Amino acid sequence: MDFRLLQLLNAAAGNHAILDSLLLFFAEYGAFLFPAALLVLWFRRGDDKSADYRAVLLAAAAAGLGLLAAQVIGHLYFRPRPYSSHPGVVTLLLDPSPDPSFPSDHAVFAFAITTVLWLRARNWGLALLPAAVLLALSRVYCGTHYPSDVTGGALLGAAAAGLLWMLRRRLEPLLSVIVAVAARLHLARTGSAAH
Numbered sequence: 001m002d003f004r005l006l007q008l009l010n011a012a013a014g015n016h017a018i019l020d021s022l023l024l025f026f027a028e029y030g031a032f033l034f035p036a037a038l039l040v041l042w043f044r045r046g047d048d049k050s051a052d053y054r055a056v057l058l059a060a061a062a063a064g065l066g067l068l069a070a071q072v073i074g075h076l077y078f079r080p081r082p083y084s085s086h087p088g089v090v091t092l093l094l095d096p097s098p099d100p101s102f103p104s105d106h107a108v109f110a111f112a113i114t115t116v117l118w119l120r121a122r123n124w125g126l127a128l129l130p131a132a133v134l135l136a137l138s139r140v141y142c143g144t145h146y147p148s149d150v151t152g153g154a155l156l157g158a159a160a161a162g163l164l165w166m167l168r169r170r171l172e173p174l175l176s177v178i179v180a181v182a183a184r185l186h187l188a189r190t191g192s193a194a195h
Contacts, residue, residue, distance in 0.1 A: 005147040009140045013091040027138035034113045053179045059116035066112040066160035074100035092143040107136045107153025115161035
């Protein structure tokens with residue numbers, strides 16, 4: 001089933017120049033949308049900057065935790081990339097990677113950030129969800145992951161986000177210190193800009 005889904009998504013790769021270019025670009029650079037969204041959320045003007053800071057901190061921590069868990073899984077279970085397991089069958093549009101195929105780090109990263117923002121700032125999560133799904137699918141289309149790799153990565157990222165969300169009250173003392181420093185810097189910056 002996993003291989004059949006891979007073949008279905010990867011079948012058009014190499015045959016449609018415009019589609020290849022778009023999905024290849026997104027597979028390589030789409031992950032930058034997520035930290036960019038966090039930066040916009042961090043630096044935007046608003047009445048409740050404390051909530052913005054907390055959302056960004058939790059999202060970044062969830063991404064870090066998810067990627068750490070992905071590294072552990074990759075060391076315990078090395079799944080070869082689909083282009084290695086099925087040479088001549090899978091069309092690879094990206095450079096080969098020595099990393100394990102499962103789970104997809106890109107999916108972990110995207111879905112960890114998206115899930116926290118969904119829980120903390122629903123509109124931001126809704127805006128990023130299509131980008132997270134497209135990033136995951138583009139990695140399969142480009143032949144560098146199986147569908148189960150990106151599904152597993154998405155679930156792992158969401159689980160890391162959910163865990164930190166459940167622990168957010170325990171993390172509050174640390175978050176409060178960071179938020180207080182960020183708020184002082186923000187006030188200093190806006191105060192100096194006003195002069």
